[in-house]
Amino acid sequence: MYIIIAEDSAILRDGLAQLLGLRGHRVTTVGDAAALHAAVAEEPPDVAVIDIRMPPTHTDEGLRAAVELRRRLPAVGVLLFSQYVETRFVDTLLADGSAGVGYLLKERVVDIGDFNDALDRVAAGGTALDPEVVTQLFGRGRRSDSLAALTPREREVLSLMAEGRTNAAIARTFVVTERAVEKHIANIFTKLGLAASDTDHRRVLAVLRYLQSS
Structure with a gap:
């Protein structure tokens, strides 16, 4: 590189x-x-x-x-x-x-x-x-209607996604299976209206929605 x-x-x-x-x-x-x-x-x-x-x-x-x-x-x-x-x-x-x-x-x-x-x-x-940057972004009360629909655990998962954590790393943080994390992420995509696409990376779009929502 x-x-x-x-x-x-x-x-x-x-x-x-x-x-x-x-x-x-x-x-x-x-x-x-x-x-x-x-x-x-x-x-x-x-x-x-x-x-x-x-x-x-x-x-x-x-x-x-x-x-x-x-x-x-x-x-x-x-x-x-x-x-x-x-x-x-x-x-x-x-x-x-x-x-x-x-x-x-x-x-x-x-x-x-x-x-x-x-x-x-x-x-x-x-x-x-x-993580400190993510915390301050989240702590400024940055919300949108779609983010408000997320559960507390889904917000925590999205916060860790914003830090660049993999599903495996998120699973270790919460002491759950990767399948459980995948279910949370699927729920996040659904609530944010991010349908599967060949051209868009839903994980990145979810993180950007999280960072840019107001």
Whole structure:
């Protein structure tokens, strides 16, 4: 997998590049949004890992670069990597309903294996969201009529789906069988009106509905 890391901290970006290189990935590192755009123009990556706050103002340069990247190259996965929970940034990045987006908090990534798994999910068109980001999104009272129809357990299952958990991982969390989880997910799809389709990924659509509902 080809990865571009856009991060102004030289220690962090070089450390990530080295660790990901050891796992067989090809990595390019840049320190600001302008350099990110130039690197993407030269060769689009499978995933871009982007810090939200980069030079020169250290406010939202990374976010704006991520949104522009998704607009021009929707097939490129985008993984925001930040010290802060900025839920409005998730809203902006998901505004077009696209998949292949992640948001992880730097201080909570303690295992390079988990980080690598998140990159794989985002590159494949899935989602990878830190549980704290999901909690704050859910805690803002974000509901729609369809989400209100979900049972408490179905909401918990959908929350874990938004974190990128597999059915097996969700089953372990609740100490139930995978078949029980599959039943919950089927109920979620039904209540959200997500019919089976050859062109749409219902799991991703359910997560986006969860994140974008208001």
